[in-house]
Structures are given as C-alpha cells and as structure tokens.
Amino acid sequence: MKINTRYHGEVEINQEDILSFAKGIPGFQEEREFCLLPLSEEGVYYVMQSLNTSELAFIVTNPFNFFKEYDFTLEESVIEELHLESEKDVRVYTILTVQDPFIKTTANLQAPVITNLNNRKAKQVVLHNEQYGTKQPIFQNDEVKG
Structure with a gap:
C-alpha cells in the first residue's frame, strides 16, 4: 500500500507494518493507524506516521537509548x-519534541507508546508516575546521538 508522508514523500508499506491504535492517541482520537519509518540510518529515531493524515507524524525513539x-x-x-503475553512482545517508544538546536530535544516519558510486536496493537499510555515528565531532555551530557 502506498501512503503519503510528512517527511518521506510517498512510500510503500506492508500491512504488517501498520500499528493499530484502537482508541487513537490522546489529542488525535480519530487517528488509529500509524506506521514506523526510519528517520536515521542508525535506527535511533523513527517517524510514527499517520496513515490517514499525511501531515501528522511524530518523531519517536526507544527511550532506553537515552534513559537506562x-x-x-x-x-x-x-x-x-x-493482548500482551510476554515482555518480549513489547516495544516501547517515546514521542520527542524536536528543538533547534537538536541538543535541546525532549522526550515525553510520562506517556510512552506501547506496541505489541506480535499483533501490531499499540496504545499511548499515560503513566501515573510523577517521576517522569513530558519534556525530559534526552541529552544529559551534551552528547548528541544520531
């Protein structure tokens, strides 16, 4: 299937690449299907692209790359x-707020995107943990990745 994207133009995706959000994501309840497209060759950053709205795309990363x-x-x-059966089925992403300069980019650790690798179901979960914020700087020591 071909889709138009915000950052990659027109791309071909497979049905198994689609993440299904049963209730959408907060603020975008009508947006229920997304796919992940690589943004960096290193596999650190991805675009979570809406299949319905070409201009709607979020930059995401695996939070464990930055927050051990x-x-x-x-x-x-x-x-x-x-329908999670094992921790091995889970992939976690966090939505980034990209800043200029990039070193000021922040991550929303309070609302990670949880995906099931087996069935491609996904959900943005709001954690009830005051330890994590919505704008956590991803670069702690002036160390830039990607």
Whole structure:
C-alpha cells in the first residue's frame, strides 16, 4: 500500500507494518493507524506516521537509548487491551519534541507508546508516575546521538 508522508514523500508499506491504535492517541482520537519509518540510518529515531493524515507524524525513539533507568509497570487493563503475553512482545517508544538546536530535544516519558510486536496493537499510555515528565531532555551530557 502506498501512503503519503510528512517527511518521506510517498512510500510503500506492508500491512504488517501498520500499528493499530484502537482508541487513537490522546489529542488525535480519530487517528488509529500509524506506521514506523526510519528517520536515521542508525535506527535511533523513527517517524510514527499517520496513515490517514499525511501531515501528522511524530518523531519517536526507544527511550532506553537515552534513559537506562527508565522503568514502569503497565496496568493490567493495558496488558489485556494489547493482548500482551510476554515482555518480549513489547516495544516501547517515546514521542520527542524536536528543538533547534537538536541538543535541546525532549522526550515525553510520562506517556510512552506501547506496541505489541506480535499483533501490531499499540496504545499511548499515560503513566501515573510523577517521576517522569513530558519534556525530559534526552541529552544529559551534551552528547548528541544520531
């Protein structure tokens, strides 16, 4: 299937590349299908592109690349909704707010995107953990990745 994207122009994606958000994502409840497209050759940054709205795309990353101590427990309702059977089935992404200069970019650690690698179901989960913020700087020591 061909889709128009914000950053990559027209691209071909496969059905198995589609992430399905049953209830959309906060602020975009009607947007229920996204795909992940690589933004960097190193595989550090991705574009979470809406299949419905070509201009709607979020820059995401695996938060563990930047925050080794990042840890949380999913509520049972989320585990059931995504049909998660094992931790090995889970992939976690965090939405970035890209800044200029890039070194000022922040991550939303309070609302990670949880995906099930087996069935491609996904959900942005709002954590009830005051330890994590919505604008956590990803570069702690002036060290730029990607």
